[in-house]
Amino acid sequence: MNDARFDEISKIFAQYLERKSPPLHFRGNPPIEQREAMLLLQVLLKWAPASNPAPFVRAVLKRIEARNRTRIWPSVGDLEGTCSEISKSMRTTTGRSLYEPNREEILVRRLEGRDAIGEDELYSHRMAGLVASGRLSPELLEGPRKRAHDQRVKLYGAERAERQRLAMLSRYEDALAQHLRDLGVPQSELCEVSG
Incomplete structure (x- = not known):
């Protein structure tokens, strides 16, 4: 708190x-x-x-x-x-309350505080947007992703866990590239940023 x-x-x-x-x-x-x-x-x-x-x-x-x-x-x-x-x-014209917590702010604070976040969220479109906009450092995702992956290995075995991780990572990288394009990052820089 x-x-x-x-x-x-x-x-x-x-x-x-x-x-x-x-x-x-x-x-x-x-x-x-x-x-x-x-x-x-x-x-x-x-x-x-x-x-x-x-x-x-x-x-x-x-x-x-x-x-x-x-x-x-x-x-x-x-x-x-x-x-x-x-x-x-206190709803705005977008339908969002002026006083509703901003989900992205909450995610960033939780990552900075090393709180648990669901694995799907760690690879989400929203997370890609936070990284693309610079509001979140990609390094903050490494530890939680590794812990989540380790749990998945325990549940499903290494091979299945790795397939699932790669599928989520692929979706995340596609979303990140789309966010970066939307932000006007030149095509030549996209590989550097997402890699």
Whole structure:
């Protein structure tokens, strides 16, 4: 988890909760109050965008505050529903929420953090686009691809695993070449970049 993102959302939410009272049946029981606050925070962490989450979190809390006539914490269900509404209301003309995490950004961060990624994704058209655009270094793919291939060897044996790897690599290289052509890379440089 991104500590800066967590800290930013936590701070905004803590300031909000300071102005509110826990539900009556939680009052006077700090462990239960803390657990409920963490459940609410988890909802915000789940829905908030990966980068610049503050505007989203503030919009959600502002809408909750406008709806509620009391000074009591929202329920998990109310917070989930409001997060969903805010996310839908902030859709762009392309249909993508302004606050939906960018799948490509997530993939790059996961690779940089050495998180597991499915083998099909490691050879995907999307991954080829990230490499072609320079947003991802091809070297970052080497380790995860080797680990995935080693797992495939254990499951299917060396010969079958290698055939599958070569088929995926061929599709990846075709996609990479197409992305590079789309970006205007001269034909003479395509072999150098993809090889």
